[in-house]
Amino acid sequence: MSADSGEAGAGGARAPRSQLPVLCGTVLISEVLCLYFAGLTGFGLRPELLGFGAFIAVLSGIAVLLIAAVVLLPRRRGEHRPGILLGWIGQVLLLAMGIVMPAMIVIAVVFGTMWAVGVYWGRRIDREKTARGE
DSSP, X not given: OOTTSOBOGGGOBOOOBOSHHHHHHHHHHHHHHHHHHHHHHHHHHOOSSSOHHHHHHHHHHHHHHHHHHHHTSOOBTTOOOTHXXXXXXXXXXXXXXXXXXXXXXXXXXXXXXXXXXXXXXXXXXXXXXXXXXX
């Protein structure tokens, strides 16, 4: 019996795997990589509202939050974990960073849209697979 078979063995069958970690996790990990490049851009622009150290600290905090969201995404259909909420909080914080560096607004809008689409399609795929009995 493999770990991916969706069976729990003697304890009974577990819920099938969710598509949310695949779709949403990809968006969040890509966003973390983009935040790294935003930090390099901040190094060149020297944001005036925050010192460079504070700017990097805030970006690092958002990156850690997004990585925590990836880890806490629901793995099984119907499972309730805080990953989606943490992802939305990360999107809002990233949008708020546009106050410090206006280019962050573009990043926030692009990744926020991709996040919303990933959550929508992940849930829809899970619903449709559940309805088909897969």
